[in-house]
Amino acid sequence: MVSEKVRVNNPSGLHLRPAGILCKEAMKYKSLITFQYGQGSANAKSVLSVLGACVKCGDEITIFCEGEDETEALRNLVTVINNGLGE
Known part of the structure; x- marks a missing residue:
C-alpha cells in the first residue's frame, strides 16, 4: 500500500x-x-462517495492505493489533483 x-x-x-x-x-x-479526509474516507472510484466527502478548495486529502499498479495510480492521481482536475 x-x-x-x-x-x-x-x-x-x-x-x-x-x-x-x-x-x-x-x-x-x-x-x-481510497482517500481520507477528516474523519471519513471515500472510494475514489465512486462519484457519489467522492461527492459525499464534501472536499473544498484548500482541503488536504490522503490518497491510498493498494494493488498491482498502486505506485503508478498514486503518481497519476496526485498529478491530476495538482493540475486542478480540469478547472
Missing part, C-alpha cells in the same frame, strides 16, 4: 465535474483507491 497527502487547489473543490474526472482517472487502475 502506498499513500500521499495532497491539497485540493481547484476553486470549487470536489464538486460534480472534478469528482467525475478523479473517478475516471481512478478507474483506469486495478488497485483499490
